[in-house]
Amino acid sequence: MNKTDEEIIAEIGQLYTALRKRFDRVMSEHGASLAQTKMLVAIQAAAGMLRAADIADRFGIAPRTVTEALDALEREALIVRMPDLSDRRMKRLKITPAGEAAVSRTEPIRDQISHEIMEVLDPEERTSFANAVQKLLHCNQWT
Amino acid sequence: MNKTDEEIIAEIGQLYTALRKRFDRVMSEHGASLAQTKMLVAIQAAAGMLRAADIADRFGIAPRTVTEALDALEREALIVRMPDLSDRRMKRLKITPAGEAAVSRTEPIRDQISHEIMEVLDPEERTSFANAVQKLLHCNQWT
DNA sequence: TCTTGTTCATGAGGGCCCTCATTAAATGGG
DNA sequence: CCCATTTAATGAGGGCCCTCATGAACAAGA
Numbered sequence: 001m002n003k004t005d006e007e008i009i010a011e012i013g014q015l016y017t018a019l020r021k022r023f024d025r026v027m028s029e030h031g032a033s034l035a036q037t038k039m040l041v042a043i044q045a046a047a048g049m050l051r052a053a054d055i056a057d058r059f060g061i062a063p064r065t066v067t068e069a070l071d072a073l074e075r076e077a078l079i080v081r082m083p084d085l086s087d088r089r090m091k092r093l094k095i096t097p098a099g100e101a102a103v104s105r106t107e108p109i110r111d112q113i114s115h116e117i118m119e120v121l122d123p124e125e126r127t128s129f130a131n132a133v134q135k136l137l138h139c140n141q142w143t
Numbered sequence: 144m145n146k147t148d149e150e151i152i153a154e155i156g157q158l159y160t161a162l163r164k165r166f167d168r169v170m171s172e173h174g175a176s177l178a179q180t181k182m183l184v185a186i187q188a189a190a191g192m193l194r195a196a197d198i199a200d201r202f203g204i205a206p207r208t209v210t211e212a213l214d215a216l217e218r219e220a221l222i223v224r225m226p227d228l229s230d231r232r233m234k235r236l237k238i239t240p241a242g243e244a245a246v247s248r249t250e251p252i253r254d255q256i257s258h259e260i261m262e263v264l265d266p267e268e269r270t271s272f273a274n275a276v277q278k279l280l281h282c283n284q285w286t
Numbered sequence: 287t288c289t290t291g292t293t294c295a296t297g298a299g300g301g302c303c304c305t306c307a308t309t310a311a312a313t314g315g316g
Numbered sequence: 317c318c319c320a321t322t323t324a325a326t327g328a329g330g331g332c333c334c335t336c337a338t339g340a341a342c343a344a345g346a
Contacts, residue, residue, distance in 0.1 A: 006253065008272070008273050011273075020302080028300095035303095036302095063325070064325085071326095089324045110149065117279065118152070125274075128268065133272075167304080178331075207296070230294085231340080
């Protein structure tokens with residue numbers, strides 16, 4: 001029997017939840033969750049020059065969401081928010097040694113899990129799946 | 144250039160967020176959000192016999208999540224929680240007239256949006272995409 | 287009957303995402 | 317130089333999801 005559009009969409013949601021759950025369970029023991037770690041990596045790479053708004057742009061999420069994630073990272077002492085002397089509206093983000101430690105600790109784990117998740121698809125499936133996701137994403141971006 | 148596993152997974156997240164945003168924007172004006180409306184439909188179909196735990200099972204989400212959604216639905220007076228006389232631990236869920244009105248008001252909208260989202264894929268793409276999602280979901284369910 | 291184990295709903299606390307409103311600061315004309 | 321606009325970050329309030337802990341009620345064996 002063929003799936004309805006609604007069923008497929010419901011399954012996308014379930015898939016997202018299942019993946020996040022899997023990542024977070026493993027990674028929560030090592031410092032930061034997946035979304036947080038991705039921000040941490042970006043902050044580290046930018047060497048103290050990144051602003052909250054940059055992260056929002058880069059990951060395509062709302063600025064308010066970034067503030068919230070940074071609150072958590074700062075609470076865990078993985079980053080610090082430094083006031084910018086030349087523009088007092090913004091704060092530059094800097095990773096702490098503890099933050100760098102968390103990044104290097106979780107990097108291999110993230111790779112590993114990502115790979116384990118996707119390897120259930122054979123190469124052709126993987127490619128067409130990636131294309132379909134891209135297509136769906138593209139057509140719903142601006143809507 | 145080929146996408147990494149991590150990139151594909153990140154895009155699944157973005158897709159989920161974009162879809163939910165699209166649904167919620169339209170549906171929030173009509174009473175209940177997507178997840179809430181799906182629960183409402185189930186509650187309506189069960190004609191007063193459904194428990195919170197049944198919803199958790201049916202949708203594959205945690206009981207605590209259901210409590211939260213039901214709080215919102217009850218706040219909006221779309222459902223009521225009725226104590227069960229034979230087993231005082233549980234509460235039976237009943238849809239209100241306002242709830243039924245919300246369901247019938249949003250039903251065509253949900254169908255419409257679902258269809259608009261999925262129609263960017265041609266039939267073969269749609270099928271292989273659905274299969275891939277299924278496969279990924281299946282292999283990550285228990286993990 | 288009296289534990290012990292189970293089930294149900296929920297409190298408490300988080301993560302990740304959103305919109306809208308607000309404050310503070312920078313900036314570009316008049 | 318001053319005001320209007322724009323930009324940065326965040327407060328307030330929601331939605332959807334999780335785990336772990338709690339309390340009440342039921343079920344069943346000793």
